Each structure stands twice: as structure tokens, then as C-alpha cells.
Amino acid sequence: MYNVAFVEDSKCIAEKGCRLCIMYCPEADCIMMENNKAYVYVDRCKGCDLCKVVCSTHNAISMHPVDPTTGKILLDKKEGQAAGLGQAYAG
Numbered sequence: 001m002y003n004v005a006f007v008e009d010s011k012c013i014a015e016k017g018c019r020l021c022i023m024y025c026p027e028a029d030c031i032m033m034e035n036n037k038a039y040v041y042v043d044r045c046k047g048c049d050l051c052k053v054v055c056s057t058h059n060a061i062s063m064h065p066v067d068p069t070t071g072k073i074l075l076d077k078k079e080g081q082a083a084g085l086g087q088a089y090a091g
């Protein structure tokens with residue numbers, strides 16, 4: 001089981017020009033703009049937590065596990081074992 005990022009549209013302020021998560025995500029074409037909101041492509045996300053950390057002011061990004069059989073994000077479940085990277089960056 002691994003975690004991926006999910007953007008909550010109601011909290012994302014991409015329509016005001018924010019692109020922080022897109023700028024910091026180390027994976028190519030992983031976070032894209034969709035309907036003026038940031039959108040994470042689950043199959044490209046490595047669950048590194050960086051986007052969640054840089055969006056901490058707006059708190060629009062949360063991490064959730066992925067079902068290993070279907071590849072679908074389980075939004076009703078919270079992240080399990082975090083990589084710890086995000087916590088380290090958050091200080």
C-alpha cells in the first residue's frame with residue numbers, strides 16, 4: 001500500500017495563480033491544471049509529500065492510500081505509513 005496526493009478543489013487557489021505544488025512536484029506531468037484547479041494524476045504520483053508541504057497554507061492537498069488491485073485512490077482512508085519526508089520538510 002502506498003499513498004498518493006489528492007487536491008481538494010474547494011481549498012485550491014490555483015485560479016488566483018498559485019502553482020506551488022506543480023512547481024515543486026519532482027515527477028513530470030504529475031500535477032496538472034484541470035478546470036483552474038491543480039489535479040494529481042494518481043499513476044504518476046510517488047507519494048513524496050512535497051506538494052502537501054508546500055500547500056500547507058491552504059491545506060488543499062492530503063495523502064491517501066491507493067488500492068493495489070484497482071489502482072484507485074481510497075479517499076475515505078487516511079494515509080498509512082507516511083514517507084516522513086514531508087514531516088521533515090515541515091520542521
Ligand code: SF4
Binds near residue numbers: 018054061
Ligand atoms: S499549492 Fe495548493 S493552492 Fe496552490 S495550486 Fe497547488 S493545491 Fe492549489
Ligand code: SF4
Binds near residue numbers: 031047048
Ligand atoms: S506527493 Fe510528490 S509526486 Fe505526488 S503529486 Fe505530490 S509532489 Fe508530486
